[in-house]
Amino acid sequence: MTAPIYEVEGLVIDLYTPSVSVRAVDVAGFHVAPGETLAIVGESGSGKTVMTLGPLGLLPEGVAVDLRGTARADGKDILSMSPADLSRLRGGFFGVIFQDPMSALNPMLKIGPQLARQAQLYAGLSAEEARKEAVSLLARSGIPDPEDRYGRYPHELSGGMLQRAMIALALAARPRVLIADEPTTALDATVQAQILALIRQIQKEDGIAVILITHDIGAVSVLADRVAVLYAGQVAEEGSAVDVLTAPVHPYTRGLLASVPDFRSDHATGTREIPGIPPSQTQLEPGCRFADRCDLVQSSCRTHRPPLVRLGAGPVPHRVACPVVIAAEGIVTHD
Amino acid sequence: MTDAIVAPAIKATGLKVHFQTAAGLVRAVDGVDLTVAQGAFHGIVGESGCGKTTLARALIGLQPVTDGQVNILGRDRAEWARADRKGFARAVQFIFQDPLGSMSRRQTVGQTLEEPLMIHGTGDGKARRARVAELLDLVALPDTVLDRLPRSLSGGQRQRVSIARALALSPQVLICDEPLSALDVSVRAQIVNLFARLQAQLGLTIVIVAHDLAIVREVCSAVTVMYLGRVAEEGAARRFFADPAHPYSQALLSAVPSPDPRIEATRPRILLEGDPPSPRNPPPGCRFSTRCPVAEPRCREMEPALRAVPHGGAAACHLADASIHAMI
Numbered sequence: 215m216t217a218p219i220y221e222v223e224g225l226v227i228d229l230y231t232p233s234v235s236v237r238a239v240d241v242a243g244f245h246v247a248p249g250e251t252l253a254i255v256g257e258s259g260s261g262k263t264v265m266t267l268g269p270l271g272l273l274p275e276g277v278a279v280d281l282r283g284t285a286r287a288d289g290k291d292i293l294s295m296s297p298a299d300l301s302r303l304r305g306g307f308f309g310v311i312f313q314d315p316m317s318a319l320n321p322m323l324k325i326g327p328q329l330a331r332q333a334q335l336y337a338g339l340s341a342e343e344a345r346k347e348a349v350s351l352l353a354r355s356g357i358p359d360p361e362d363r364y365g366r367y368p369h370e371l372s373g374g375m376l377q378r379a380m381i382a383l384a385l386a387a388r389p390r391v392l393i394a395d396e397p398t399t400a401l402d403a404t405v406q407a408q409i410l411a412l413i414r415q416i417q418k419e420d421g422i423a424v425i426l427i428t429h430d431i432g433a434v435s436v437l438a439d440r441v442a443v444l445y446a447g448q449v450a451e452e453g454s455a456v457d458v459l460t461a462p463v464h465p466y467t468r469g470l471l472a473s474v475p476d477f478r479s480d481h482a483t484g485t486r487e488i489p490g491i492p493p494s495q496t497q498l499e500p501g502c503r504f505a506d507r508c509d510l511v512q513s514s515c516r517t518h519r520p521p522l523v524r525l526g527a528g529p530v531p532h533r534v535a536c537p538v539v540i541a542a543e544g545i546v547t548h549d
Numbered sequence: 550m551t552d553a554i555v556a557p558a559i560k561a562t563g564l565k566v567h568f569q570t571a572a573g574l575v576r577a578v579d580g581v582d583l584t585v586a587q588g589a590f591h592g593i594v595g596e597s598g599c600g601k602t603t604l605a606r607a608l609i610g611l612q613p614v615t616d617g618q619v620n621i622l623g624r625d626r627a628e629w630a631r632a633d634r635k636g637f638a639r640a641v642q643f644i645f646q647d648p649l650g651s652m653s654r655r656q657t658v659g660q661t662l663e664e665p666l667m668i669h670g671t672g673d674g675k676a677r678r679a680r681v682a683e684l685l686d687l688v689a690l691p692d693t694v695l696d697r698l699p700r701s702l703s704g705g706q707r708q709r710v711s712i713a714r715a716l717a718l719s720p721q722v723l724i725c726d727e728p729l730s731a732l733d734v735s736v737r738a739q740i741v742n743l744f745a746r747l748q749a750q751l752g753l754t755i756v757i758v759a760h761d762l763a764i765v766r767e768v769c770s771a772v773t774v775m776y777l778g779r780v781a782e783e784g785a786a787r788r789f790f791a792d793p794a795h796p797y798s799q800a801l802l803s804a805v806p807s808p809d810p811r812i813e814a815t816r817p818r819i820l821l822e823g824d825p826p827s828p829r830n831p832p833p834g835c836r837f838s839t840r841c842p843v844a845e846p847r848c849r850e851m852e853p854a855l856r857a858v859p860h861g862g863a864a865a866c867h868l869a870d871a872s873i874h875a876m877i
Binding site: 257258358372373375402403404405406407408410411414429431432433435438455456459460469470471472473474475476477478480486487488489491528 | 569595597703705706733734735736737740742760762763764766767790800801802803804805806807808809810811812813818819821823824825
């Protein structure tokens, strides 16, 4: 297996506002290798964005942050980097696609020059080369008439075209890790399909690592090689996309998938619901975070945090943080 | 009133809603005929800008209508609302996409639910409180929420409160504008199941504007697909999903990924070119012709009317009739 290019371990992130403190990430981690797509799946508040972008210093504004753990990019410890080095890494090594293109593009500048500047700064191109690169990135991102769009302002493009322009911007620095944070949530179904196909194509051609942060199981199913399911700041289950999406083990993953109907199946798949809502994460209870919503809950679930246990002997480790279901169903663990 | 019994819950004819904007005339809804049978769970789907929300708002009169007519439970909607505003409100209720924006931030849940009962002079204080308790029960909220403000509720709880408020006067018709889109996946399933249960329990007619097609297939009995202010296709939900006749419907369904990655790895996908055109400037002929992979010259000249298609519903496509339709 290829060595990971971005790797986070034992991460704890506490967020403080004057009135409340929240443990957004509670001892969690992930890794992604070149050529691989990792999906980090969770509902709002699960900590998926904070976990992925937090180590890069991209955190919500106006909150105090306490961050512990390790994070390495290409083998280098990024948590001990100087702000200047981290900034260079963010601009060049990582490319980020956000949910809202207007948060990444400067509305006052024409689109092309924004891309060209990025290519000049981080890919080391001359002004003339950078201009050509910007046009070819626009073309590659599926924007028709890229020469014309080069000179347009963001507000002159439709939602789908803006999303493409932002993807072009994220690629301009020739990143080795592309992080897509809910890249399709704001888009219509037919445009979503286009954008997912585009990300998949870029990943195949460039062999870069992709991290998809999403709550959309469909997008995961289209793009991901591996999946990590996050619940209340902790990893509940991780493994290959096929294992996690078609043979989920953790009660939360099972509940989440059962609540997503599949209209291609012949019978009603049903929208099974998970009762209750996720915990607030302001009071740190010991034990499993899902305990209050879980059918299988036992008294030990409330006192001991379940460890991630590797199952079976598949080539891609499938890990689940639920000893109860493993014992109840006699699931073979990997020693 | 035997007429009212057989009359559809909603019948819109030639409905148009145009907006004058600085950039020109927006034809948000541009000639829609819609029939919703009593007791139906009717889904209206389509992409942003297709006019689905404007249509829902126009049906209940939240949106001034440029042209056309809406009958609700056999009565002319405009005339009914003018002659008997309260009676109309008792019969038809609306649920908004953003529950927080549609509630007073300073009213507790209890006050929010009691208000319609007070306005309509329903019972004394004791009877109203009993009805509020009944409503909470109906939407599965604990009575501990009564004294809370909307801000302090979760998204799912807020949507339950807005559903309970809409049900306070025992309406026959409920029109809901994207009531699920602000909710997380696991909570969305709770609200979908709540709608399905309420519909069965109370015999409601529900119209739901949605963009999640899988959920529409799951709960709706009938579906209308809109594209650029017009109806592209309509029919019984199950049969529509099994055999969509309009090329746009086929592309729309194809765009929805399967949650099973093994299916996704091999499934042929239809990828449309470009974005939907602007409703300010709809293309001539069939409005989908600019993106349709199977469009013929006549599609760009002549606008197709809705006609019967194999699944028993109707589609606005020159290449579809009762025995055959285009496949893309």
